Amino acid sequence: MVSAGDRGTDICDAAQRSHHARMRIFALLFLITAASYACSSSSAPKKTPILASLKIISGASQTGTVGTALPSPIVVQALDSSGHPMAGLGVAYGPSSDGSVNPSSVTTDSMGKASTTWTLGSTAGADSLDIAVTESSVASMPTEIDTVTATANP
Secondary structure, three states, X not given: OOOHHHHHHHHHHHHHHHHHHHHHHHHHHHHHHHHHHHHHOOOOOOOOOOEEEEEEXXXXXXXXXXXXXXXXXXXXXXXXXXXXXXXXXEEEEEEOOOOEEEOOEEEOXXXXXXXXXXXXXXXXXXXXXXXXXXEOOOOOOXXXXXXXXXXXXX
């Protein structure tokens, strides 16, 4: 036979076990909630955009006089894989002849655009200007290169 004192002890033990079980469940729910919040928080790392293309906006296929600046600047735009402009990238211009560019390197603006003025070389005929992205904070970003052509008349 179980005495009244033993029943009280059994009830207290059961209440303690029940309390500990509730505390473990509460702790587990708290951890799940905290982890869920951390994963959905706006402070979670964002994906860094990667350069997808260097697009010629204007200035291609112009005609000018030997040794003079083309009438329109050469304008390019750097875009990420979602088609958004990429600001802060370095762009370098290099004429294939004895022509020149000013500036020879520039940083893309908030719209991802960069421009230069191209002065044609001293020889009549087709001329080309190489354009390349030269720097980025993204080490794995591929270098994008494009070429613009123009015709130099005597």
